Amino acid sequence: MTPRRELTVLVAADLISNLGSRISVVAIPWLVLETTGSPTRMGVVAAAETLPYLLSSALGTPWADRIGLRRTSILADAGSAALMVAVALTPWLGFPTLVALVAVVGALRGVGDRVKHVMFRPAAEAAGVPLIRLTSVYDGLGRLVTLLGAGLGGLLVWWFGLTRALLIDAASFAVCALLVGLLLRPPAPAAPSAPQSYLRSLAGGFRHLGRDRTLLSMLLVISALNMVVNASVAVHIPLWVADALRSPAGLGLLLGAFSAGALLGNLLFSVYGPRLPRYLTFVLGAAVGGAPRLLVLALSDELAVVLAVTFVSGIGIAAVNPLLGVAIYERVPPGLQTRVIGLAGSLAFAGLPLGALLGGWSVTALGLDAALLAMAAFCLVVTLLPLLPALRPAARPDGAVPRRRSHPLRG
Missing domain, CATH: 1.20.1250.20 (MFS general substrate transporter like domains)
Incomplete structure (x- = not known):
């Protein structure tokens, strides 16, 4: 597969994963409403996904570096798919179990999203695509997915029922894992020169x-x-x-x-x-x-x-x-x-x-x-x-002086 096609696969996998997340935003609260009838519990389950997402985005990345970015992406999406199947098929397990499952999905989504974004740079450089063009196109497509995802989630619940809608959501994560696992072999970004402890790695x-x-x-x-x-x-x-x-x-x-x-x-x-x-x-x-x-x-x-x-x-x-x-x-x-x-x-x-x-x-x-x-x-x-003058761009903090034509924030 050519580098440009690999970049396309990576972006498509990330957008499909995001689409699944947007569908979850509608389908899971609806599940809570149907099973408990409580608006308060709807808010609790939404928070149960958001907080682990934010925490794992920051705190899970040193482990991702050790496991490998591609492998972490596959594991995160495959795990999300399996847990969404559990959410769809076992509503009888009760609200506390649902909250726990959703929290783990949120944690997986956080680290899974971040590692895909890290893989963008080497994939874009191998494909000869300017980073600024990639980030702009990706942002536009991401907004479109966000715009369509919630509406699609509601339509899926209406057309197929809640259980099948959640299974379709799980399938979107599985497709993402398969795309990355079978079709993607991106050049890996450079790793730290020597192994570090978790805390030292995070502190860096x-x-x-x-x-x-x-x-x-x-x-x-x-x-x-x-x-x-x-x-x-x-x-x-x-x-x-x-x-x-x-x-x-x-x-x-x-x-x-x-x-x-x-x-x-x-x-x-x-x-x-x-x-x-x-x-x-x-x-x-x-x-x-x-x-x-x-x-x-x-x-x-x-x-x-x-x-x-x-x-x-x-x-x-x-x-x-x-x-x-x-x-x-x-x-x-x-x-x-x-x-x-x-x-x-x-x-x-x-x-x-x-x-x-x-x-x-x-x-x-x-x-x-x-x-x-x-x-x-x-x-x-x-x-x-x-x-403010103190916040304007200077040389990168790693000490490198960027070339004029590739200055990260010229002007």
């Missing part, structure tokens, strides 16, 4: 990320954006729609406008991204993708205006994740990438669970308009922090 990732202030500031920006976006999706936008439009259809329009803008932005960035100054583009994309969509909700009740600004914000946000991906691949030595990518994923997603809580608290304490203005101000300040 923390140290490297802590020394790279530029990369750390980018991650904090994305974590803040995720927090604000989750607050707006969970609380602010539904309340604005209820007050201004009094129709739930408006919620779908606003979320669809942002997704459509992001997909268009990914397409544009895939074409023009390699020519743009990366660091400045990251800052501008974060600034456009965050605060404006909150400000317009606070300042306008006109749906057309809100939709237009939301669409533009989606275009802006499309540059952020691909540029972070390129920064990690190019600023982190290959032997540390598994650990740093794992830590970066956990830090980037850390704002998600806090977002919904903060959204509800802010509206209760300040009212909707004031909460939106406060969140917009916070978002603007955080997204402009990378412009």
Whole structure:
């Protein structure tokens, strides 16, 4: 198989795995609702998957380096498939068992997702594909999978029933394991020169990320954006729609406008991204993708205006994740990438669970308009922090001076 086909297989396997995760987000809470009738338990089972996902993304990567990235990916997907079959076929085991199974699936998904992302760089280099183009195309496809996955999960439950929907979900993980196991032989990234203990290996990732202030500031920006976006999706936008439009259809329009803008932005960035100054583009994309969509909700009740600004914000946000991906691949030595990518994923997603809580608290304490203005101000300040001189890109922290044409964040 040619290197380009191997890269295509790797990306396809990762997207199929993500699609399975999106289906689970719908199917498993529905299973809890059918078997217990408790909204509280629905929240518990969702948290039982999210927290292990975040923890394993950061803490499981030293073991992945020892086991091997490809082998870890296969084991994680095969394990997820087996556990989803157990969830589908043994609902009679009770709620505590379901929570335990879902928690293990979350832990497997966390480390499985991270190791696939580490394999992207050597596969792209072997195929001669620019990293910035790969990360942009992957981000766009990932957004499309996220957009379609939840809807597909609901349709599968409706068409085939809950048990079969969960078995189809399990099959998606099995397909991913087979693709990687049978068709993929990517060049392995460099490993550390000598074996290290688990704690020393993990500490090496923390140290490297802590020394790279530029990369750390980018991650904090994305974590803040995720927090604000989750607050707006969970609380602010539904309340604005209820007050201004009094129709739930408006919620779908606003979320669809942002997704459509992001997909268009990914397409544009895939074409023009390699020519743009990366660091400045990251800052501008974060600034456009965050605060404006909150400000317009606070300042306008006109749906057309809100939709237009939301669409533009989606275009802006499309540059952020691909540029972070390129920064990690190019600023982190290959032997540390598994650990740093794992830590970066956990830090980037850390704002998600806090977002919904903060959204509800802010509206209760300040009212909707004031909460939106406060969140917009916070978002603007955080997204402009990378412009501080101390946080601008310099030579990579491993001491290498990048070549001019391949500087990780030129401009």
